[in-house]
Amino acid sequence: MAIxxxxxxxxxxxxxxxxxGLLIVFGVLKIINFAxxxxxxxxxxxxxxxxxxxxxxWMALPVALLAGLVLGAFVERLVVRPLxxxxxxxxxxxxxxxIVMVQMITIxxxxxxxxxxxxxxxxxxxxxxxxxxxxxxxxxxxxxLGAIMIGILQGTRLGLTARAVIMNENLSRxxxxxxxxxxxxxxxxxxxLAALAGALITPLLSVDPLMGVPWLLxxxxxVMVSGTSLISLGxxxxxxxxxxxxxxxxxxxxxxALSIMVLAAVxxxxxxxxxxxx
Amino acid sequence: xxxxxxLACPVRLPSQRGRTERRLILVFSVIALxxxxxxxxxxxxYSISILIRSFLYGAIAxxxxxxxxxxxxxxxxxxxxxxxxxxxxxxxxxxxxxxxPIVTAALIGGPLVAAAAAGLVAWxxxxxxxxxxxxxxxxxxxxxIFVQMIYSGGDFTxxxxxxxxxxxxxxxxxxxxRVAGVFLxxxxxxxxxxxxxxxxxxxxxxRENEQRCRYCGINTARVKTLLxxxxxxxxxxxxxxxxxxxxxxxxxLGNFQFGTQxxxxxxxxxxxxxxxxxxxxxxxxxxxxxxxxxxxFIWQLIIGLVFIVVxxxxxxxxxxxxxxxxRRGRTRPVAARLAPLPDADAAGSGxxxxxxxxxxxxxxxxxxxxxxxxxTAGAGELVSLVGPNGAGKTTLIRCLSDGxxxxxxxxxxxxxxxxxxxxxACVRFGLGRKFQTPNVFDALTVxxxxxxxRSRQERLSFVRTADEVRLPAAAMRVVQATGLSSQLGTxxxxxxxxxxxxxxxxxxxxxxxxxxxxxxPTAGLTKSERSLIGEVLVELVRAHGLCILLIEHDLExxxxxxxxxxxxxxxxxxxxxxxxxxxxxxxxHTIYAGxxxxxxx
Numbered sequence: 068m069a070i071x072x073x074x075x076x077x078x079x080x081x082x083x084x085x086x087x088g089l090l091i092v093f094g095v096l097k098i099i100n101f102a103x104x105x106x107x108x109x110x111x112x113x114x115x116x117x118x119x120x121x122x123x124x125w126m127a128l129p130v131a132l133l134a135g136l137v138l139g140a141f142v143e144r145l146v147v148r149p150l151x152x153x154x155x156x157x158x159x160x161x162x163x164x165x166i167v168m169v170q171m172i173t174i175x176x177x178x179x180x181x182x183x184x185x186x187x188x189x190x191x192x193x194x195x196x197x198x199x200x201x202x203x204x205x206x207x208x209x210x211x212l213g214a215i216m217i218g219i220l221q222g223t224r225l226g227l228t229a230r231a232v233i234m235n236e237n238l239s240r241x242x243x244x245x246x247x248x249x250x251x252x253x254x255x256x257x258x259x260l261a262a263l264a265g266a267l268i269t270p271l272l273s274v275d276p277l278m279g280v281p282w283l284l285x286x287x288x289x290v291m292v293s294g295t296s297l298i299s300l301g302x303x304x305x306x307x308x309x310x311x312x313x314x315x316x317x318x319x320x321x322x323x324a325l326s327i328m329v330l331a332a333v334x335x336x337x338x339x340x341x342x343x344x345x
Numbered sequence: 346x347x348x349x350x351x352l353a354c355p356v357r358l359p360s361q362r363g364r365t366e367r368r369l370i371l372v373f374s375v376i377a378l379x380x381x382x383x384x385x386x387x388x389x390x391y392s393i394s395i396l397i398r399s400f401l402y403g404a405i406a407x408x409x410x411x412x413x414x415x416x417x418x419x420x421x422x423x424x425x426x427x428x429x430x431x432x433x434x435x436x437x438x439x440x441x442x443x444x445x446p447i448v449t450a451a452l453i454g455g456p457l458v459a460a461a462a463a464g465l466v467a468w469x470x471x472x473x474x475x476x477x478x479x480x481x482x483x484x485x486x487x488x489x490i491f492v493q494m495i496y497s498g499g500d501f502t503x504x505x506x507x508x509x510x511x512x513x514x515x516x517x518x519x520x521x522x523r524v525a526g527v528f529l530x531x532x533x534x535x536x537x538x539x540x541x542x543x544x545x546x547x548x549x550x551x552r553e554n555e556q557r558c559r560y561c562g563i564n565t566a567r568v569k570t571l572l573x574x575x576x577x578x579x580x581x582x583x584x585x586x587x588x589x590x591x592x593x594x595x596x597x598l599g600n601f602q603f604g605t606q607x608x609x610x611x612x613x614x615x616x617x618x619x620x621x622x623x624x625x626x627x628x629x630x631x632x633x634x635x636x637x638x639x640x641x642f643i644w645q646l647i648i649g650l651v652f653i654v655v656x657x658x659x660x661x662x663x664x665x666x667x668x669x670x671x672r673r674g675r676t677r678p679v680a681a682r683l684a685p686l687p688d689a690d691a692a693g694s695g696x697x698x699x700x701x702x703x704x705x706x707x708x709x710x711x712x713x714x715x716x717x718x719x720x721t722a723g724a725g726e727l728v729s730l731v732g733p734n735g736a737g738k739t740t741l742i743r744c745l746s747d748g749x750x751x752x753x754x755x756x757x758x759x760x761x762x763x764x765x766x767x768x769x770a771c772v773r774f775g776l777g778r779k780f781q782t783p784n785v786f787d788a789l790t791v792x793x794x795x796x797x798x799r800s801r802q803e804r805l806s807f808v809r810t811a812d813e814v815r816l817p818a819a820a821m822r823v824v825q826a827t828g829l830s831s832q833l834g835t836x837x838x839x840x841x842x843x844x845x846x847x848x849x850x851x852x853x854x855x856x857x858x859x860x861x862x863x864x865x866p867t868a869g870l871t872k873s874e875r876s877l878i879g880e881v882l883v884e885l886v887r888a889h890g891l892c893i894l895l896i897e898h899d900l901e902x903x904x905x906x907x908x909x910x911x912x913x914x915x916x917x918x919x920x921x922x923x924x925x926x927x928x929x930x931x932x933x934h935t936i937y938a939g940x941x942x943x944x945x946x
Contacts, residue, residue: 099478149657155419158481159612160656162605166649170642284489284601291482321497328486335479336469 069194071316077202079308080209082327083301084267086286086293087212088260094233094295095253098150098157102142103286104279105165106135106258110265111274112172114183124186124270131266132259139258143251151250165279173276185270201270208267212260216297229253233295281324288331292341299342306342307331356834359810362679366541374534381526385519392631393522397590399630400525401583402607404532406626407619408576409607414616415540417477417552418569421604422466422484425491426577428599429462430455430584432495435508435594440501443512456581462487463577467570473749473767488601495596507595514589521590528586532579533623540619543805546793548572549617553786560746560784561856562772562801609652614664621664678834680792684813685821697760698723699860699892700745705754707740707916714740716916718754722909724859724890727882729903731896731927732913733937738896739781741913742862745894746771746778758860773801777858779866781896783845787838791829791848794837795820798852819885820854823847826877842869850878854885861885861893867902879906904928912936 089103113134114127146164150157187204190197220226231239232249240246265279272278289307293299307327315323334341385393405423412418433455434448441447466487470480495502502508516524539545551558551565558565588594597603607626614625629648636644659666698721707715715737722728730738744751745758748766756763758774768778786794795814796805803815816824824830827847832840837848850866863882867875883906885891897903903910903924910927912920914936920927927933 146653146657153660155478155481156656156660158419159605159608160653163609163649163652163656167646167653170646170649173642174646280601284485288482288486291478319497321493325490325493328489332469332483332486335482336472336475339474339476339479 070196070198071312073193073198073202074312074316075305075309077206078312079301079304080206081202081268081271082285082289082304082308083209084205084212085261085264085282086289086300086304087216087297088257088264089286090290090293090295090297090300091216091229091260092254092257093290095229096147096151096250098147098154099161099287099290100147100254100257100261101158101162101283101287102164102168102258103161103261104283105168106139106261106279107265107268107282108172108276108279109134109138109168110262110267111183111269111278112176112265113262114266114269115176115181115274118184124184127183127186127266127269128263131262135262136255136259138262139255140251142258143254147254148247148250165283169276169279176276178276181274183269183274199271205267205271213297213301220297225249225252285327288328292331292334292343294341294343296343303331303342356678356680358812359679359681360812363541363810367538370534370537374530377530378527381523381530384526385522390518393518395631395634396627397518397521397525398587399627399634400522400529401587402610402630403623403627404529404583405580406607406610406614406622407532407536408579409611410614410616410619410622411536411540411548412572412576413608413611414618414622415545415552416548416569416572418573419481419608420484420573420576421481421601421608422463422487423576423580423607424601424604425484425488425599426459426463426580427584427587427603428491428495428594428596429459430581431588431594431598432502432508432584433458433581434513434585434588435511436502438511438513439508448514452582452585455585456578459577459581459584460574463574464570467566467573471566471569473566485601485604488599488604491599492596492601495599502596505596507593507597509593511592513592516590518590521586525586525590528583529623529627533619536619538808541810542808543796543800543810544807546789547797547800547805549788550786550794550797553788554784556768557784557786557852558797559767559769560772560778561798561852562769563797564769609648611662613652613655613662615662615666618662618664618668621662624664625662678790680790680834681796681810681812681814683792683821683824683830683833684815686815686817688818698757699726699759700894701755701757701760702741702745703755705741705744705756706752707737707744707750708752714916715744715751718913718916718918720911720918720921722892722894724892725886726908727886727893727895727906728909728911729895729897729907730911730913731898731900731903731933735915736913737916738913739864742778742864742894742896746776746862772856772858775859776862777853777856777860778862779849779853779864781864781868783842783849785837785845785849785852788836790834790836791840792833794848794852795824795855798855801856816851816855817857819881819889820851822881823851823854823878827851827874843871843874846870847874847878854881859891861891861895863893863895865896865898867897867899875902882906900928 085107089100092098092100110131113131117124117127117130142164146160147157150160185201187200189200191200191203220230228239228244228249231244232246236246289300289303293303307330310330311323311326314326384396405427409420409423412420433451437447437451466483470483496504498504540548547563547568551568555565584598610626610629611622613629614623615621633644655663700722702718702720705715705718706713718741730741732738745756747768748763748771758771758776761774763771763774786797789797792814795816796811799814827844829844829848829851832844837845840848846866846869853861867878870878879902882893886893907924910922910924911918912927912933919936920930920932
């Protein structure tokens with residue numbers, strides 16, 4: 068039981084880390100970044116490169132974050148900016164982008180599955196059982212990440228302007244806020260977070276060019292039911308991630324893999340605002 | 346007078362264009378069929394085998410284009426329907442025998458299952474209050490579910506390796522080439538006729554402005570549901586043919602990536618052009634197959650890059666861009682003629698009040714926008730609703746025309762309680778609503794817009810375009826007096842603000858409503874247009890016994906035409922009386938001026 072609870076909490080943490088970048092991009096830019104999975108994959112491969120260079124495994128995190136930030140900045144300028152007025156087209160263009168990223172990775176690294184060195188090994192004893200230390204670290208990472216993001220949104224000037232743009236972009240612009248800059252920064256940070264998430268999850272999983280797709284789909288559904296609130300995202304990750312763990316444990320892993328998508332889809336039909344306050 | 350403008354730019358009738366186009370389709374179809382027949386003689390075996398698949402994909406791309414390019418439904422789920430059709434054959438044949446009854450059952454059962462899945466998706470995705478993005482979400486989920494079901498099917502579905510080497514039709518490769526070719530030509534030609542028909546223009550109207558369609562009394566959710574089901578059936582048939590020819594089927598056929606690939610082909614070929622997506626699908630799939638051996642990843646990379654460039658820089662796709670290079674001169678606009686309808690019986694029932702509002706309230710959380718509003722208005726009354734900004738006038742109109750809007754209270758139109766009914770159902774009680782800002786179909790012509798408004802009275806054809814738009818006298822008068830009659834072939838987005846206002850009013854009048862809700866119908870109109878509209882409204886009330894509820898800020902205009910005035914302030918009715926009573930009232934001056942001292946001064 069304790070293990071199940073830990074599984075639920077750590078799974079929710081991982082989902083939160085993966086979906087957070089997508090959420091802030093959706094909140095500020097009002098577009099779904101379908102290249103989120105591509106950036107996540109890039110983060111995974113950043114970790115792989117770190118391993119291959121025999122660097123300290125922790126170095127994977129800054130390397131991935133930096134790669135995501137820089138790539139995201141380019142992508143915003145070249146692809147996303149012209150599509151602000153066409154949100155459905157932005158989904159398609161960013162999906163095209165993720166195809167390009169996946170193909171480039173395939174050309175550079177091949178199609179095969181690779182493994183990354185974990186920065187920490189082993190398990191620690193909890194309630195008469197042992198539990199993966201890395202998964203517990205992910206819980207801490209999610210809490211710290213959430214706290215930093217909420218801190219930035221609530222406590223800094225960038226956060227204030229970002230919230231203004233989220234609430235009413237036209238008004239913000241007429242008040243002299245450079246919403247273009249806010250979007251640029253947000254998209255870049257969102258991409259950086261996606262890559263960081265990719266580097267964070269790889270010690271638990273393997274790395275391959277298509278690793279981003281299932282994460283993208285789950286993160287997408289979680290963001291759909293969370294609207295633009297990090298708190299709602301946390302709640303959605305706990306409830307739907309919890310359902311995924313429970314269904315995988317007691318029923319079948321196949322159903323478990325579907326549970327986030329199906330439950331989110333049904334929830335959206337019943338309550339379009341999802342976990343967000345209507 | 347309008348005729349001189351019409352002469353300067355001669356307008357063709359839809360049937361004339363229709364005849365030319367039909368001839369063109371016939372010629373193209375014959376050529377395409379001849380190519381399908383001759384293809385096997387000219388091409389090498391490898392090309393033939395690839396093209397069979399490409400043709401099937403081309404037909405699916407046509408259905409994606411009708412859904413997305415024309416109607417605005419971005420579906421990633423066609424892949425799942427394709428997979429369902431393919432597995433219907435594969436599973437039936439591996440589980441039973443390859444006999445005529447089994448194969449026929451698969452041929453009918455696959456599309457039926459796909460149709461049921463599409464119906465479920467539509468029920469989820471086209472429900473009230475859901476965002477347009479939701480249908481994309483739910484079709485995407487469908488693809489993922491399909492693949493997971495195949496994976497978990499064990500030996501029954503062949504899991505990840507799929508099914509292969511099952512018994513199949515004894516048809517030569519050349520035969521399959523012709524079957525697939527005929528299928529592609531048939532789907533494309535039928536699709537072309539469908540989208541060019543009057544009903545096809547309704548699809549564009551739904552894409553452009555679904556709300557307006559619903560207020561024209563059209564059940565858009567049903568139209569979209571039927572469309573999705575139709576596309577699922579066609580796609581499942583393609584899947585059936587694919588399995589029959591290929592003899593190998595894998596879960597990949599139904600996955601989300603294939604769904605997005607179809608969307609990419611449509612975008613590259615040119616959404617909303619039908620031919621473009623079909624050509625793009627066939628070409629890209631064919632070239633991909635050729636290049637998959639030599640440079641597989643580079644080719645995918647190029648497709649991805651081109652796709653991004655096209656979406657960003659050429660949203661219309663490559664097809665139209667290429668076509669524009671060859672197009673010379675302007676094409677003549679096409680528009681139907683106007684024809685007057687005989688005057689309908691002026692007799693309103695009179696027995697029941699036209700509008701009956703009983704203690705209607707509307708809250709947004711703790712904010713009370715409307716509180717306990719009660720009034721009735723009868724046939725032959727022109728009631729003006731006045732009040733300062735934020736008084737709740739527009740909210741009241743919304744509560745009268747959409748059963749979901751009010752928080753409490755009862756509303757009846759011509760004696761029919763609207764309950765929680767959707768706008769399209771309220772409209773059927775004889776309601777017509779004109780919005781505050783022009784709410785029209787930007788991509789349609791004036792004539793097409795008027796026809797959509799008439800679609801409840803005169804059914805839209807699935808194959809033809811009618812030459813006449815029949816309008817009742819009131820709508821006709823607005824159209825003629827505002828000069829719209831000389832702009833019948835003009836695309837609405839090119840109209841001036843005032844002309845759009847007039848068009849929306851004409852569209853509402855074309856529906857022959859018994860109860861008219863007008864939210865500032867003359868905003869942005871010239872003085873003369875405004876008095877003309879005033880005349881039309883007064884005549885509708887006097888001669889035809891309509892009931893009109895009008896929101897206006899111009900008190901002079903209100904005074905001239907109203908038979909009664911209701912004053913709304915902070916969500917409540919503060920006065921309900923004759924024109925004299927209200928205009929002489931101290932209270933009204935106070936409310937409009939903001940504070941009592943202003944009146945005294």
